[in-house]
Amino acid sequence: MKEEELNLITKLKKSPFCRRHYYKKGDALINQGCCDGHLYLLEDANISVAYHSISGKRYTISYETDFTGILGEMEIFRDEEESVFSIFAEHKSQCYIIDRKHITECITQDPQIAISLLKIISSRYENSITQAMKRILYPLKYNIIDTLLQKSQHSHDGWFDLHVTKNSTLLGSSSRSYRRILKALLDQNLILKQGKKYQIIDKNSLVNELKNSDI
Structure with a gap:
């Protein structure tokens, strides 16, 4: 298209x-x-x-x-x-x-x-x-992971910007809740962060997370 x-x-x-x-x-x-x-x-x-x-x-x-x-x-x-x-x-x-x-x-x-x-x-x-x-159907964590995967797919070098305030607003969430989930993903070594940029380091685990959330 x-x-x-x-x-x-x-x-x-x-x-x-x-x-x-x-x-x-x-x-x-x-x-x-x-x-x-x-x-x-x-x-x-x-x-x-x-x-x-x-x-x-x-x-x-x-x-x-x-x-x-x-x-x-x-x-x-x-x-x-x-x-x-x-x-x-x-x-x-x-x-x-x-x-x-x-x-x-x-x-x-x-x-x-x-x-x-x-x-x-x-x-x-x-x-x-x-x-x-x-x-509507999926929890906040699912939508954050989905956003990370999409942004990674369209990045040139694997690193991408993620505006927490804007993205949390789109999902009807607070910035605090959004950051809490990002921190959990960082602690699990699924993603990396440098400044305001992020990079996925374990794509398979994130994809499996989405599959396990299927309704």
Whole structure:
């Protein structure tokens, strides 16, 4: 899916309707409840996805580091363009945007664009449901180990950053509880820590831990 999404970004950036958009840290690229009507093409961006309750409390749902992909794709295919979530920039950067009218024209000229967008929507929906079910059905330790394994898989040299406060928030846990489990894994010599970076040293034991937690 990632390759197809990258190819779609490359294709859309060639459109005469595509324009550069600059943003700074803290800017809302997409606002919950607002009709933005744009497709965002991001490359190597740090973003957070949040949901605001009726009372106004903000819940961070996920963080993405070095995110390259498309945002706003669901609103393109909905009659009501209002976004369900807000997406915030975690650093200063730039992206490319195309408004709904012109992306519709691009789809008319090349229907494959619509198919690619629908594949992206389907893939993200499946991933979000999977993550939600893990958080609901499995204990905190399971989700921490799952996070460690995923981050290790995507690291270049085995070492990866782990932001305890952000990750504990995503799991609805306190930072203290999160750190307690990390310390237990360190004491068991399953992972290493240097500064704010971690490395897995016994992957098999961690994988077995997940298997033994199966419901």
